[in-house]
Amino acid sequence: MATLLTGSTGYIGAHIASNLLADHAEPLNVLVRARDSEEARGRLWRSLQLHMDFQRFDDFYHSRIRVFRGDLTDSRFGLADDEYSALVRSTNSIIHCAASLNRKSEKSCLNVNLRGTLEVIQLAMRARDNHGLRRFSHVSTVAVAGHRANEVVEEDSAIDWNRSDYDPYARTKKFCEHMLRQLLPDVPRTIFRPSIVLGDSRRPETNQFEMVRAFVFLAGLPVLPFRSTDKVDIVPVDYVAGAISTLHQKEKPAHEIYHLSSGTRSETFVQLTDALAKAQDKRGPKYVPGLEGTTSKVINALAGRAGKVGGLATLLKVFLPYLVWNTVFDNRRVVAEMGASPAPFSKYCYPLLRFSREKNFSYPYKDLPGTAAVSAAAAAREARR
Numbered sequence: 001m002a003t004l005l006t007g008s009t010g011y012i013g014a015h016i017a018s019n020l021l022a023d024h025a026e027p028l029n030v031l032v033r034a035r036d037s038e039e040a041r042g043r044l045w046r047s048l049q050l051h052m053d054f055q056r057f058d059d060f061y062h063s064r065i066r067v068f069r070g071d072l073t074d075s076r077f078g079l080a081d082d083e084y085s086a087l088v089r090s091t092n093s094i095i096h097c098a099a100s101l102n103r104k105s106e107k108s109c110l111n112v113n114l115r116g117t118l119e120v121i122q123l124a125m126r127a128r129d130n131h132g133l134r135r136f137s138h139v140s141t142v143a144v145a146g147h148r149a150n151e152v153v154e155e156d157s158a159i160d161w162n163r164s165d166y167d168p169y170a171r172t173k174k175f176c177e178h179m180l181r182q183l184l185p186d187v188p189r190t191i192f193r194p195s196i197v198l199g200d201s202r203r204p205e206t207n208q209f210e211m212v213r214a215f216v217f218l219a220g221l222p223v224l225p226f227r228s229t230d231k232v233d234i235v236p237v238d239y240v241a242g243a244i245s246t247l248h249q250k251e252k253p254a255h256e257i258y259h260l261s262s263g264t265r266s267e268t269f270v271q272l273t274d275a276l277a278k279a280q281d282k283r284g285p286k287y288v289p290g291l292e293g294t295t296s297k298v299i300n301a302l303a304g305r306a307g308k309v310g311g312l313a314t315l316l317k318v319f320l321p322y323l324v325w326n327t328v329f330d331n332r333r334v335v336a337e338m339g340a341s342p343a344p345f346s347k348y349c350y351p352l353l354r355f356s357r358e359k360n361f362s363y364p365y366k367d368l369p370g371t372a373a374v375s376a377a378a379a380a381r382e383a384r385r
């Protein structure tokens with residue numbers, strides 16, 4: 001019997017896939033968007049090459065991985081009846097990691113996060129009724145906590161239906177958790193809520209650059225419109241994926257919900273900029289919190305415009321609320337169960353910054369041996385996203 005992982009071509013999903021393949025023996029069903037099996041293989045290689053060489057990938061691909069070419073937004077993922085039924089019959093646990101993180105698009109969040117999660121839940125019900133489901137793990141987000149200011153939020157009180165949300169992403173992810181509880185009351189569930197996932201504490205390489213781009217831009221400014229002692233809850237992807245793959249495999253995790261975050265040990269802006277300044281032998285920025293209002297006005301005015309500046313402003317516009325809310329997410333549950341805390345961002349932020357600048361915010365992907373066309377198709381798909 002296999003674990004079904006959605007989102008294996010994404011940043012966190014590929015880290016989870018790599019852990020499951022390396023540390024556990026069971027087969028892995030993956031749902032991948034692709035027109036044909038060669039494109040699917042190429043897209044998986046693209047996401048997994050950060051974690052393994054081609055030989056190892058190829059071995060896993062032929063021995064442990066079964067690809068279901070499907071889309072969350074299609075009924076039964078758009079699979080033919082025999083494929084869908086094979087997916088139901090072979091799946092005995094699910095890690096649902098796929099999502100739309102497009103904070104600006106109500107439509108995309110509605111379709112991928114709500115309709116897509118409902119499809120995954122329906123698959124879970126069919127597997128449960130067919131042979132039983134060991135566990136359903138759902139990758140959510142701390143953003144479900146809605147508007148907050150100067151708080152330490154605990155898992156069980158994070159969702160408050162009377163609070164407003166920052167964006168459609170947060171709103172739809174909040175409802176996904178609700179659907180899961182309502183529709184699968186009898187299935188063991190785990191809900192993982194990562195905070196801002198940025199970089200890998202084990203190495204400088206990354207293939208996700210969206211947040212890194214915002215971070216590198218802010219890190220280069222001489223003046224920052226923030227309060228220097230505000231905390232920002234950042235967690236490395238290796239900690240997040242390690243916790244998800246370990247706790248999902250546990251027979252009885254101690255809790256249903258886990259914040260995968262840095263919690264009260266989150267660092268302040270000034271701790272981070274001091275670490276960066278020291279690493280580069282430079283002076284740190286000046287903090288002028290009074291500029292926050294003007295900065296958001298400028299960002300709002302530039303967001304949506306064409307070109308690099310418009311793109312950066314759009315990015316900052318969606319992330320700004322999460323940078324200035326001075327809110328952290330209590331992580332005592334995961335730290336107790338994993339026996340370790342996440343590495344502090346100050347310890348690995350400079351290598352991440354240097355790698356991203358040197359590579360001009362793009363990962364030097366290797367093609368599948370002999371198939372440049374697959375990578376061109378994957379690049380075209382990424383550009384359309």
Ligand SMILES: NC(=O)c1ccc[n+]([C@@H]2O[C@H](COP(=O)([O-])OP(=O)(O)OC[C@H]3O[C@@H](n4cnc5c(N)ncnc54)[C@H](OP(=O)(O)O)[C@@H]3O)[C@@H](O)[C@H]2O)c1
Nearest residue numbers: 007008009010011012033071072097098099141194196197
């Ligand atoms: N990154 C963070 O800072 C962060 C923080 C908190 C929570 N999270 C949560 O972590 C999870 C993974 O995030 P990530 O950063 O790894 O995102 P990501 O790199 O954008 O990956 C998203 C994954 O979802 C898949 N997906 C999207 N739409 C789909 C569809 N219609 N059908 C099938 N698959 C679809 C993508 O497939 P394609 O490759 O085909 O697009 C990709 O594999 C999400 O649930 C997110 O809410 C992330």
